[in-house]
Amino acid sequence: MLMAASSSSMQVITTKRRYNITLLPGDGIGPEVISVAKNVLNLAASVEGIEFKFNEKLTGGAALDATGVPLPEETLAAAKQSDAVLLGAIGGYKWDKNEKHLKPETGLLQLREGLEVFANLRPTSVLPQLVDASTLKKEVAEGVNLMVVRELTGGIYFGKPRGFGTNENGEEIGFNTEVYAAYEIDRIARIAFETARKRSGKLCSVDKANVLEASMFWRKRVIAIAEEYPDVELSHMYVDNAAMQLIRNPKQFDTIVTNNIFGDILSDEASMITGSIGMLPSASLGASGPGLFEPIHGSAPDIAGQDKANPLATILSAAMLLKYGLGEVKAAERIELAVLDTLNRGFRTGDIYSAGNKLVGCKEIGEEVLKSVDTKTPASV
Ligand SMILES: NC(=O)C1=CN([C@@H]2O[C@H](COP(=O)(O)OP(=O)(O)OC[C@H]3O[C@@H](n4cnc5c(N)ncnc54)[C@H](O)[C@@H]3O)[C@@H](O)[C@H]2O)C=CC1
Ligand SMILES: CC(C)CC(=O)C(=O)O
Ligand SMILES: [Mg+2]
Numbered sequence: 001m002l003m004a005a006s007s008s009s010m011q012v013i014t015t016k017r018r019y020n021i022t023l024l025p026g027d028g029i030g031p032e033v034i035s036v037a038k039n040v041l042n043l044a045a046s047v048e049g050i051e052f053k054f055n056e057k058l059t060g061g062a063a064l065d066a067t068g069v070p071l072p073e074e075t076l077a078a079a080k081q082s083d084a085v086l087l088g089a090i091g092g093y094k095w096d097k098n099e100k101h102l103k104p105e106t107g108l109l110q111l112r113e114g115l116e117v118f119a120n121l122r123p124t125s126v127l128p129q130l131v132d133a134s135t136l137k138k139e140v141a142e143g144v145n146l147m148v149v150r151e152l153t154g155g156i157y158f159g160k161p162r163g164f165g166t167n168e169n170g171e172e173i174g175f176n177t178e179v180y181a182a183y184e185i186d187r188i189a190r191i192a193f194e195t196a197r198k199r200s201g202k203l204c205s206v207d208k209a210n211v212l213e214a215s216m217f218w219r220k221r222v223i224a225i226a227e228e229y230p231d232v233e234l235s236h237m238y239v240d241n242a243a244m245q246l247i248r249n250p251k252q253f254d255t256i257v258t259n260n261i262f263g264d265i266l267s268d269e270a271s272m273i274t275g276s277i278g279m280l281p282s283a284s285l286g287a288s289g290p291g292l293f294e295p296i297h298g299s300a301p302d303i304a305g306q307d308k309a310n311p312l313a314t315i316l317s318a319a320m321l322l323k324y325g326l327g328e329v330k331a332a333e334r335i336e337l338a339v340l341d342t343l344n345r346g347f348r349t350g351d352i353y354s355a356g357n358k359l360v361g362c363k364e365i366g367e368e369v370l371k372s373v374d375t376k377t378p379a380s381v
Contacts, residue, residue, distance in 0.1 A: 018051045019083040019326055022290075024075065024111075026060040027104060028299025029309035029362075030088025036311040036366030037086065040335060041318040043373045048331040055082065059111065060090030060104035060299075070107025076114045079290065084325035085115070086318060087294040092301040113153050117284035117292045118184065119191045120152040120263065121324070124270040124280060129343035132354040133275030136247065144273050146253045147199065149192040150263025152284055154184040155214075157260050178214040180259070185221035187287070192257035193229040199254050204235045206242045206258040206266065218259060239266070246270055267296050276351035278310025281317035283324045293321040307361035310349040312339055315369060338372035345372075 023038060025031035038054060045052055057075040064070045070090075079085045091104045125145040126134055134141035159177035167173050189205075196203035205222045207215035219236055226234045237245065239262045245252060246266065250273050258266065271277040277297040284292040295313030303309055315335060323332035347368045348357040360368070 022082040023056045024059045024087040026088040026090040028304035033311040033314040034088040037314040071110040089299040116286040118153040120150040122148040122267040130275040133352040135272040149257045151188040155260035189225040196255035202254040283320040291325040293317040341372035
């Protein structure tokens with residue numbers, strides 16, 4: 001807001017906040033959920049006096065088909081120049097047999113690396129409206145509210161050497177390397193400690209330090225960084241036990257910090273506590289530059305093109321874009337409340353459906369969220 005002096009009076013001029021958003025629909029259900037989330041994002045923003053310029057670009061399999069690479073330079077350049085990036089999902093059966101590294105998913109890794117978004121926040125909470133949809137018993141699921149802080153630009157997905165070759169017996173092999181430098185662990189640990197401090201003050205670091213040197217080093221660095229956060233209670237757990245404890249008693253966790261691959265796997269597992277992978281959003285953030293916001297799920301080729309996808313994870317990722325990417329907290333809350341209101345009114349896609357609710361498709365639940373964005377204010381839900 002600018003104050004401009006005139007000769008007769010002080011005039012208040014409200015400046016519209018304007019942002020450039022790169023949209024990367026990707027493959028499979030990606031374009032379906034992005035189309036719905038874009039409308040929700042646009043409406044919530046305009047109600048709050050924000051204007052978006054959307055710039056849609058190719059990535060993943062769609063980019064491979066059109067340009068021969070899964071992340072065209074033009075896409076990365078547009079993403080870097082924008083204020084935030086919203087991505088649908090990447091990959092599909094069509095490209096499964098592609099040779100070596102020519103996979104759509106490589107484009108996603110290149111994008112995360114190119115934007116240097118090393119911190120992936122994956123909140124997992126059981127909404128009161130969806131306790132029935134949880135895979136777990138009501139008393140185990142009710143009230144779960146945890147945050148997985150996943151390291152996103154290091155570890156085995158990026159480590160070198162990697163590739164295909166032959167072993168000493170001349171047999172074919174494939175190999176990857178789990179490698180972490182101290183700075184990579186330190187910076188994600190600090191994000192996790194800060195996150196835990198703002199939540200209930202409990203941080204659990206998940207590793208495989210009984211077997212892997214990279215994990216032993218991970219634990220050593222997390223313990224070193226803990227000295228900067230004496231108010232946060234730090235614990236450690238091996239990943240196999242963590243996978244089991246998440247199902248046995250998820251409420252023992254508040255903030256979990258872990259490496260790239262364990263975070264990928266544990267967050268898919270955690271999604272079933274909330275009812276569906278179609279509910280979980282994520283924010284990927286770096287030290288500076290635009291954040292990348294995407295649902296945690298993939299391109300779901302088994303339901304693509306059938307209007308069956310749950311777009312709520314992408315809509316909630318749009319809310320994270322507003323909150324973490326742009327600092328537009330009111331517009332973010334408007335979207336979160338609209339999702340709750342839509343669920344309160346009984347609308348469900350197939351993945352979160354339970355008897356007595358209204359079964360709708362991707363587009364229709366999107367329309368219902370739009371109605372809620374329009375009618376509900378933070379005070380009215
Ligand atoms: N961030 C990304 O772009 C990711 C891409 N992938 C890619 O996606 C493709 C499919 O991978 P999958 O292992 O099958 O994982 P997936 O997450 O795409 O699907 C797993 C299961 O969850 C269901 N599902 C996923 N999202 C849903 C939604 N929004 N609403 C309702 N149901 C939903 C699917 O129908 C499927 O049965 C692969 O090419 C994979 O590499 C996988 C994970 C993340
Ligand atoms: C598709 C992969 C690159 C990653 C993945 O599964 C994820 O980030 O959840
Ligand atoms: Mg995954």
